[in-house]
Amino acid sequence: DIQMTQSPSSLSASVGDRVSITCLASQDVGVYLNWYQQKPGKAPKLLIYDASNLETGVPSRFSGVGSGTHFSFTISSLHPEDIGTYYCQQYDHLPSFGGGTKVEIK
Amino acid sequence: EVQLLESGGGLVQPGGSLRLSCAASGFTFSSYAMSWVRQAPGKGLEWVSGISGSGLSTFYADSVKGRLTISRDSSKNTLSLQMASLRADDTAVYYCAKERVVSCGGGSCPFDYWGQGILVTVSS
Numbered sequence: 768d769i770q771m772t773q774s775p776s777s778l779s780a781s782v783g784d785r786v787s788i789t790c791l792a793s794q795d796v797g798v799y800l801n802w803y804q805q806k807p808g809k810a811p812k813l814l815i816y817d818a819s820n821l822e823t824g825v826p827s828r829f830s831g832v833g834s835g836t837h838f839s840f841t842i843s844s845l846h847p848e849d850i851g852t853y854y855c856q857q858y859d860h861l862p863s864f865g866g867g868t869k870v871e872i873k
Numbered sequence: 874e875v876q877l878l879e880s881g882g883g884l885v886q887p888g889g890s891l892r893l894s895c896a897a898s899g900f901t902f903s904s905y906a907m908s909w910v911r912q913a914p915g916k917g918l919e920w921v922s923g924i925s926g927s928g929l930s931t932f933y934a935d936s937v938k939g940r941l942t943i944s945r946d947s948s949k950n951t952l953s954l955q956m957a958s959l960r961a962d963d964t965a966v967y968y969c970a971k972e973r974v975v976s977c978g979g980g981s982c983p984f985d986y987w988g989q990g991i992l993v994t995v996s997s
Contacts, residue, residue, distance in 0.1 A: 805918075810988065810989055813985050817983070858980065858981055861923075862923075863920065
């Protein structure tokens, strides 16, 4: 099984700050890496697919980079509505998710 | 508009069985692979099972293999998850999820639409 390790597990930032999350895969997953946002009590929402592609309708302040085993997700300017938990997910082999990063407003 | 609506959750005793359903609409159901993803209370996401658009290929996480069975009925646009020999650690919100691209195999593509989730509680 491919293990996905996200860091940090939580962060607190001010509105307008640049926020970054890292996801490490236990083996090479190419670019088969997605990022989801989940708000409390809601289903996850796809933000970034194939490491760096913005899903339709997702604001351009969200971005992703990486390949192989090292991936990053960035919110260029944090908005109040961006609070929630963010998950990376690989699908090179059977899907697996990272542990999540909870984003809060300072 | 794509809609996925889960049903069939509830409280079940350890060792018991339950069948979840997911009613799909707004897309050509038979063209898209589907998956079940679960989330234990206060925990992260765990992929459980996937099925190809044709229904001929199915995939399972090791944690549920042999106890959970995924299936689909394209005549009714319905995805199902038959759950047996349930354990306390199967307690979770179960989401059905649609894969993003036609011809994905079942757990082999991003999930672009999710249902609202249904709670399964395994407890005596």
